[in-house]
Amino acid sequence: MTTTARPRKVTLRDVAALAGVSVATASKALNGKDQVNEETRRRVVDVAERLGFTPNTLAQSILAGTSGTVGLLTNDLDGRFSLPILMGAEDAFGAGQTSVLLCDARDDAIREQYHLRVLLGRRIDGLIVVGSKTDPRPSLGQKVPVPVVYTYAPSDHDADASVVADNVRAGSIAVEHLLATGRRRIAHISGDVTYAAARDRAAGAAAALAAAGLEPVGRVRYGSWSEAWGRAAAGVLLDEGAPFDAVVCGSDQVARGVLDLLRDRGIRVPDDVAVIGFDNWEPMTSGARPTLTSIDMQFETMGRRSAERLFAALDGTDAPGVESVEPRLVVRGSTVASA
Amino acid sequence: MTTTARPRKVTLRDVAALAGVSVATASKALNGKDQVNEETRRRVVDVAERLGFTPNTLAQSILAGTSGTVGLLTNDLDGRFSLPILMGAEDAFGAGQTSVLLCDARDDAIREQYHLRVLLGRRIDGLIVVGSKTDPRPSLGQKVPVPVVYTYAPSDHDADASVVADNVRAGSIAVEHLLATGRRRIAHISGDVTYAAARDRAAGAAAALAAAGLEPVGRVRYGSWSEAWGRAAAGVLLDEGAPFDAVVCGSDQVARGVLDLLRDRGIRVPDDVAVIGFDNWEPMTSGARPTLTSIDMQFETMGRRSAERLFAALDGTDAPGVESVEPRLVVRGSTVASA
DNA sequence: AAACGTACCGAAACCCTTTTCGCGCACGCT
DNA sequence: AGCGTGCGCGAAAAGGGTTTCGGTACGTTT
Numbered sequence: 001m002t003t004t005a006r007p008r009k010v011t012l013r014d015v016a017a018l019a020g021v022s023v024a025t026a027s028k029a030l031n032g033k034d035q036v037n038e039e040t041r042r043r044v045v046d047v048a049e050r051l052g053f054t055p056n057t058l059a060q061s062i063l064a065g066t067s068g069t070v071g072l073l074t075n076d077l078d079g080r081f082s083l084p085i086l087m088g089a090e091d092a093f094g095a096g097q098t099s100v101l102l103c104d105a106r107d108d109a110i111r112e113q114y115h116l117r118v119l120l121g122r123r124i125d126g127l128i129v130v131g132s133k134t135d136p137r138p139s140l141g142q143k144v145p146v147p148v149v150y151t152y153a154p155s156d157h158d159a160d161a162s163v164v165a166d167n168v169r170a171g172s173i174a175v176e177h178l179l180a181t182g183r184r185r186i187a188h189i190s191g192d193v194t195y196a197a198a199r200d201r202a203a204g205a206a207a208a209l210a211a212a213g214l215e216p217v218g219r220v221r222y223g224s225w226s227e228a229w230g231r232a233a234a235g236v237l238l239d240e241g242a243p244f245d246a247v248v249c250g251s252d253q254v255a256r257g258v259l260d261l262l263r264d265r266g267i268r269v270p271d272d273v274a275v276i277g278f279d280n281w282e283p284m285t286s287g288a289r290p291t292l293t294s295i296d297m298q299f300e301t302m303g304r305r306s307a308e309r310l311f312a313a314l315d316g317t318d319a320p321g322v323e324s325v326e327p328r329l330v331v332r333g334s335t336v337a338s339a
Numbered sequence: 340m341t342t343t344a345r346p347r348k349v350t351l352r353d354v355a356a357l358a359g360v361s362v363a364t365a366s367k368a369l370n371g372k373d374q375v376n377e378e379t380r381r382r383v384v385d386v387a388e389r390l391g392f393t394p395n396t397l398a399q400s401i402l403a404g405t406s407g408t409v410g411l412l413t414n415d416l417d418g419r420f421s422l423p424i425l426m427g428a429e430d431a432f433g434a435g436q437t438s439v440l441l442c443d444a445r446d447d448a449i450r451e452q453y454h455l456r457v458l459l460g461r462r463i464d465g466l467i468v469v470g471s472k473t474d475p476r477p478s479l480g481q482k483v484p485v486p487v488v489y490t491y492a493p494s495d496h497d498a499d500a501s502v503v504a505d506n507v508r509a510g511s512i513a514v515e516h517l518l519a520t521g522r523r524r525i526a527h528i529s530g531d532v533t534y535a536a537a538r539d540r541a542a543g544a545a546a547a548l549a550a551a552g553l554e555p556v557g558r559v560r561y562g563s564w565s566e567a568w569g570r571a572a573a574g575v576l577l578d579e580g581a582p583f584d585a586v587v588c589g590s591d592q593v594a595r596g597v598l599d600l601l602r603d604r605g606i607r608v609p610d611d612v613a614v615i616g617f618d619n620w621e622p623m624t625s626g627a628r629p630t631l632t633s634i635d636m637q638f639e640t641m642g643r644r645s646a647e648r649l650f651a652a653l654d655g656t657d658a659p660g661v662e663s664v665e666p667r668l669v670v671r672g673s674t675v676a677s678a
Numbered sequence: 679a680a681a682c683g684t685a686c687c688g689a690a691a692c693c694c695t696t697t698t699c700g701c702g703c704a705c706g707c708t
Numbered sequence: 709a710g711c712g713t714g715c716g717c718g719a720a721a722a723g724g725g726t727t728t729c730g731g732t733a734c735g736t737t738t
Contacts, residue, residue, distance in 0.1 A: 009404070009462070009484065012695060022718045027696060037716060052482070057460040058401045059694035063723050065348075067397060069461075072441070083422055090443050099457060102411070102441040104429050111433075118438060121396040122408075123348070143391070145348065227626035256626060283622065287566035287595060350724060361688040366726060376686065398724035402693045 010051045019047040030055070061123065069099045070310060071119040075107045076132035076152075080281065081299055085130055085151055088303020096311075098125070107132050116140065126310040129153075134167060134197040147313030151306040152299075154322050161313060163306045165297040166324035167197050167278075171204025173329050174248050174276045174295055179208070181335055183246035183274055185217050189233040189258060190250035193222035198250050201278060205248050217244040225250065230257020238265060245273055246335075252277035252284035252294055259288050259334065274335040280328075290333030298325050349390045358386040369394070400462065408438045409649060410458040414446045415471035415491075419620065420638055424469055424490055427642020435650075437464070446471050455479065465649040468492075473506060473536040486652030490645040491638075493661050500652060502645045504636040505663035506536050506617075510543025512668050513587050513615050513634055518547070520674055522585035522613055524556050528572040528597060529589035532561035537589050540617060544587050556583040564589065569596020577604060584612055585674075591616035591623035591633055598627050598673065613674040619667075629672030637664050 016026035021044060028036045029044035030053075047053075061067040072089060076082040090100050101119060105112040119127065126146050131137050131153020139157035140148055147161070154162035178186055188205055191198045202220045209216055218237070223229035230249060234257065237244070249255035255277030259269060267273055269290055277284070280296035302325050312318035355365035360383060367375045368383035369392075386392075400406040411428060415421040429439050440458060444451040458466065465485050470476050470492020478496035479487055486500070493501035517525055527544055530537045541559045548555055557576070562568035569588060573596065576583070588594035594616030598608060606612055608629055616623070619635035641664050651657035 011693090023695075024697080024719075025717055028717090031696085033697090035716065040716080052484075054456065054459045056401065056462060056694055057457075058397045058406060058462055059723090060696075061723095062395065062397050062401060062694085062725090063696060065723080069440075078423070078426055080419070084417070086441075087417060087443065090441060094443065094454075097457070099461060100441045101408075102425075102429060102439045103433065104426065115433075117393065118396075118436070120393045122438060123395060123397055145391075253622065253626065260628070283592065287592065289599070348724095351726095352724075362725075363688055363690090363727080364686080367687090370726085372727095374686065379686080395724050398693090399726075400693095401695095401724085402726060404693080 009056075010053050012053070012055065015044065015048045015051055015053050018051065019044045066125050067123040068097055069101050069122065069124050070307075071101050071103060071115075071124045071127040072130070073103050073105055073112065073115055073119070073127060074130040075105050075112075076130065079132060081152060082130045082132075084299035085303035085306070088300035088305075089128055089307045090303075091300075092304045092307030116144070120145065126314055128306050128310060129155075133195055134164065134200070135195070147310060147318070149306045149310045149313070151302055159320050161309055161318060161320045162322040163302050163309060164322060164324055165197075165299070165302060166327055167200035167297075168204035168207070169324065170278055170295045170297065170327040171201035171206075171248070172208040173204075173327055174201075174278070175205045175208035175212075177293070177329055177331070177335065178246045178248070178274055178276060179212055179214075181270075181274060184214060185242075185244045186214070186246045186248060187217040187237055187242075187244045188220045188248045188250075189230060189237065189254055190220050190222050191225040191229070191254055195225075198222060201248075201250065217242050222250075223254075225253055227253050227257035227260070230254035230259075231261040232257075234258040234261040238267075247273060247275050249275060249277045252279045252281045252292060255292055255294070255334070256284050256288050259290075259292065263289065270333065270335050270337055276335055280330050285330075285332060288334065293332045293335040294330050296328045296330050298328055301325050348395075349392050351392070351394065354383065354387045354390055354392050357390065358383045405464050406462040407436055408440050408461065408463050409646075410440050410442065410454075410463040410466040411469070412442045412444055412451065412454055412458070412466060413469040414444050414451075415469065418471060420491060420636075421469045421471075423638035424642035424645070427639035427644075428467055428646045429642075430639075431643045431646030455483070459484065465653055467645050467649060468494075472534055473504065473539070474534070486649060486657070488645045488649045488652065490641055498659050500648055500657060500659045501661040502641050502648060503661060503663055504536075504638070504641060505666055506539035506636075507543035507546070508663065509617060509634045509636065509666040510540035510545075510587070511547040512543075512666055513540075513617070514544045514547035514551075516632070516668055516670070516674065517585045517587070517613055517615060518551055518553075520609075520613060523553060524581075524583045525553070525585045525587060526556040526576055526581075526583045527559045527587045527589075528569060528576065528593055529559050529561050530564040530568070530593055534564075537561060540587075540589065556581050561589075562593075564592055566592050566596035566599070569593035569598075570600040571596075573597040573600040577606075586612060586614050588614060588616045591618045591620045591631060594631055594633070594673070595623050595627050598629075598631065602628065609672065609674050609676055615674055619669050624669070624671060627673065632671045632674040633669050635667045635669050637667055640664050 012023050016023040026044050029041040074082045103115040127148045129150045136156040137153040139155040139160050150162040154164050221233045249258055255275050277292050277294040280294040285292040285294050309318050351362050355362045365383050368380040413421045442454040466487045468489045475495040476492040478494040478499050489501040493503050560572045586597055588597050594614050616631050616633040619633040624631040624633050648657050
């Protein structure tokens with residue numbers, strides 16, 4: 001238990017003293033301000049380096065009025081959606097000199113309030129709130145004295161700024177791709193109906209079908225976001241006997257289940273039936289046989305955009321409202337043979 | 340572009356003024372110190388509430404000398420391993436009044452140095468460094484003036500504090516479980532040989548086999564951490580003809596591939612062959628047919644332990660050294676029929 | 679009535695850095 | 709020699725909160 005007394009933090013005063021100048025001069029020397037002799041500056045910089053001086057950002061912040069930090073309040077830290085968003089945001093901020101304070105509220109309003117207090121106490125310059133579902137979430141309201149950007153889940157208040165995935169568009173893109181590959185009889189096996197993401201994707205898919213003057217094969221089958229559901233639903237679909245040449249799946253996991261069952265039944269993909277998923281989740285898409293075509297929701301872009309809009313809000317140059325991020329089609333073997 | 344002039348932050352001075360007391364009294368009133376009349380206290384608290392006063396933690400920190408924040412420096416933000424660690428740590432800290440500053444160095448030493456400077460500038464009280472592989476990583480050295488805990492990847496310096504997954508033990512546990520279910524001819528299909536995790540698990544498995552007086556079926560087959568590799572290796576294993584009744588797989592993804600190929604070849608799991616994976620990654624284990632028995636490396640526990648050790652180090656009551664977290668067996672259908 | 683105690687309150691110092699402003703000094707010019 | 713000029717540096721204030729210490733007012737004791 002050698003309590004090796006950690007060296008007291010070295011302060012600007014120490015540097016100044018050792019360099020034989022005042023703190024004011026030391027400060028100017030280190031910050032590249034003029035009004036300081038080049039020779040003096042060298043001496044100060046030298047001492048600072050030798051002492052391992054690091055300016056206390058806290059003290060700078062208190063004076064500047066801005067802390068150079070933002071809060072990242074997530075509700076779904078174990079989900080795989082919030083992670084890329086987090087990455088994108090951290091990336092966008094890290095490039096500047098903004099640091100990220102991470103909090104996980106675990107979908108609990110009490111915890112959220114608690115974290116909010118702490119973050120405000122730390123004088124964050126802004127806040128990004130990451131939802132756990134795509135469904136709109138209650139706004140933190142106007143009581144928060146810093147700009148807020150909601151992402152993944154939009155705020156239910158119009159005047160707030162939100163960045164969301166465009167699930168409706170994603171649904172359309174999926175169907176349009178299937179149509180482009182010559183499919184005409186398209187079934188839809190989705191996920192949990194209580195998720196707006198499931199319903200939105202279905203709506204987009206339906207719209208694209210209607211625009212092409214086609215009828216869907218059966219109605220959308222909702223269930224859960226699991227492979228088991230994908231297998232079960234695909235089995236039922238086959239047993240019902242209505243012919244189909246493509247299946248839009250609510251997520252990559254569901255698609256994976258569908259693929260497995262089709263394979264079991266000896267149905268060739270993509271020759272007999274094309275399959276497409278959502279999320280472009282690499283472990284699912286690359287492990288599948290054949291590899292899975294999917295719609296990437298661009299979570300990382302969402303994170304970056306959230307950060308960018310937060311910056312804009314800090315400058316006072318951000319129009320509130322919901323911004324959708326365009327999804328991206330990633331073609332693989334489950335829809336196109338050569339891919 | 341309604342630049343709604345955000346309300347200037349309300350300070351203790353404002354509260355004091357409005358309550359008709361000095362800042363000192365206001366401070367004492369709000370912090371529950373004695374030496375303040377109960378009636379005065381009520382008045383101050385009341386005003387503070389009405390003004391939405393939040394004490395400036397930065398100012399408190401500058402005085403206290405400790406910031407109440409810790410750095411979480413990860414190198415693998417997109418990996419699924421660091422995330423639960425992060426959660427565990429955030430959880431352990433969030434319970435107290437410590438906030439987490441998140442940085443992603445993306446395995447780049449330059450970026451790491453940069454982030455380190457920033458974090459030290461922000462006067463973090465401690466630092467957790469999350470590696471991207473389980474292989475030892477270069478120590479940040481003694482230059483860092485705050486306690487550091489390395490996790491996932493241990494530091495290569497003995498005097499540092501590290502928290503790691505016990506991959507050797509995990510390998511042994513896997514084999515012991517297979518032996519307990521009556522298996523005797525055990526093959527091993529691993530992942531990328533350049534990963535210490537792969538080699539450690541293999542070593543543990545080999546030790547457990549040897550302890551039971553058994554020979555492995557063939558040598559460990561290294562490849563990559565993918566389902567495709569699992570399928571390929573399982574195919575080769577079958578074609579070689581040496582009988583086996585169990586396969587230890589380097590990861591859940593590899594196991595999934597092995598399961599798929601066995602299924603293709605009409606081999607029954609777990610009746611003919613048992614399969615076990617590592618990581619207990621839910622999307623893999625639950626989607627597999629049958630569901631996959633796996634060894635949970637307890638990442639979340641690692642995160643929590645890292646936080647706890649960091650706390651201990653702050654108290655000066657932490658012995659340096661590497662601490663292993665005990666893995667946990669999770670039995671499912673791929674090794675036991677009834678499960 | 680004078681001395682003493684006590685309970686409250688407030689001025690000021692402190693933490694660390696930045697920034698403004700003024701001072702002193704050396705130099706060049708008249 | 710005297711004056712103006714400009715450069716280099718330092719004193720001091722600011723920023724928000726906590727804490728120490730001194731002071732005030734009131735009630736109590738002798």
